[in-house]
Amino acid sequence: MTVKELSAALSLTEFSLPAPEAEVTGGYAGDLLSWVMGRARAGDCWITIMSNQNVAAVAVMADVACILLSEGVKPDEALLTKARQQGINLLGSGKGTFELAHDVGEKMKRQE
Structure with missing residues (x-):
């Protein structure tokens, strides 16, 4: 599933979408940036409440498909x-x- 497809399926707000065709291959939820760096995988949809610029650096290092701000x-x-x-x-x-x-996981399962 692409980021754009996930966004449409879940009616997400698109703050920045420069790579809408990036493939979402998994998911990770977490807010402790050092923890995310070591555990999120390339292609993950990373769900977090963190909203500062350090999140961008972690996203690049982990090569996630997207950051999804919750709450x-x-x-x-x-x-x-x-x-x-x-x-x-x-x-x-x-x-x-x-x-x-849960919703991201369900959408991913339906794509298999």
Whole structure:
């Protein structure tokens, strides 16, 4: 499933979508950046409530397909700028992290 397809399927807010055809191959939910760096995999949809520019650096290092801000969190200006500069797909949802992780997982299962 592509990031664009996931966004449409879950009615996500698209803050930055420079690579809509990036393939989402898994998911990871977490907010401790050092933990995410060591555990998120390339192609993951990373769900977090963290919204500062350090999130962009972690997303690049982990090579995730997209960052998905949960709980209605909006990116701060520095994160939005970094996402656009570094070609990072940055999405948002008002849903809670648990519910959103479930929804992403269900959409991924239907694509198999």
